[in-house]
Amino acid sequence: MLKIGPLSFQSRLLLGTGKYPNFDVQKKAIEESETEILTFAVRRMDIFESSQPNLLEKLDLNRYSLLPNTAGAKTAGEAVRIAKLAKASGLCTMIKVEVIGDFQTLLPDPFETLKACEILLKEGFIVLPYISDDVILAKRLQEMGVHAVMPGASPIGSGMGIVNPLNLSLIIEQASVPVIVDAGIGSPADAALAMEMGADGVLLNTAVSAAKDPVRMAAAMKLAIQAGHLGREAGRIPKKRYAAASSPSEGMSVIE
Numbered sequence: 001m002l003k004i005g006p007l008s009f010q011s012r013l014l015l016g017t018g019k020y021p022n023f024d025v026q027k028k029a030i031e032e033s034e035t036e037i038l039t040f041a042v043r044r045m046d047i048f049e050s051s052q053p054n055l056l057e058k059l060d061l062n063r064y065s066l067l068p069n070t071a072g073a074k075t076a077g078e079a080v081r082i083a084k085l086a087k088a089s090g091l092c093t094m095i096k097v098e099v100i101g102d103f104q105t106l107l108p109d110p111f112e113t114l115k116a117c118e119i120l121l122k123e124g125f126i127v128l129p130y131i132s133d134d135v136i137l138a139k140r141l142q143e144m145g146v147h148a149v150m151p152g153a154s155p156i157g158s159g160m161g162i163v164n165p166l167n168l169s170l171i172i173e174q175a176s177v178p179v180i181v182d183a184g185i186g187s188p189a190d191a192a193l194a195m196e197m198g199a200d201g202v203l204l205n206t207a208v209s210a211a212k213d214p215v216r217m218a219a220a221m222k223l224a225i226q227a228g229h230l231g232r233e234a235g236r237i238p239k240k241r242y243a244a245a246s247s248p249s250e251g252m253s254v255i256e
């Protein structure tokens, strides 16, 4: 079970809803993934204009928990405004705080993210900040009371996978709230590795929506996350420098 604040989920895959070739593929991929949490950028939805195309229009929204994100915000103030808009439109219980500090790398601004989280926690939101793999920032946010931390594996949409496994493992080791690896996942192997390292969940979008076959990739990601989590719980063997025979020969007579 993935527990985020008062909410519990069977699936540990959080899926983005953008950049699919069309809404039918989006719907099939989401169903195949068996995700229970969908994320989307509030600024991409014309939430108060029903005549506009809606990114989520094909989906049965009763089946999912929604995790709107504040993408597009450059300051804490903008992020808070977007979060309040999402809440006012009935779109959210949780909010993914995304305050971008640089539009080439799309890396998050740690100072503005911290400020936005402080305000949104006081406003009663379930707060999930998207952060760089910064160990101390993750710690400060936890102390402040966020409900999960979401360190990036690598820049959004880059598909580079986990570029700093050391920092990610340090964040996981000291976590008192769920760690959801968010952004940069490129392949099922990346997602499985995040889970094997002890992450509680993975949020991804591009690796599925831009895959040659998004529906099959959604299935692959689901299985990879399950496998990684199961492997973590089963406990991997330690790595050794030298060989250790798989069939012990001790106590056996040698055939000449």
Ligand SMILES: CC(=O)[C@@H](O)[C@H](O)COP(=O)(O)O
Pocket (backbone or CB within 6 Å): 015, 016, 017, 018, 039, 040, 069, 071, 155, 156, 157, 158, 159, 182, 183, 184, 185, 203, 204, 205, 206, 207
């Ligand atoms: C949809 C969403 O929230 C993205 O901003 C997220 O960070 C996913 O990143 P990838 O597209 O790299 O998976």
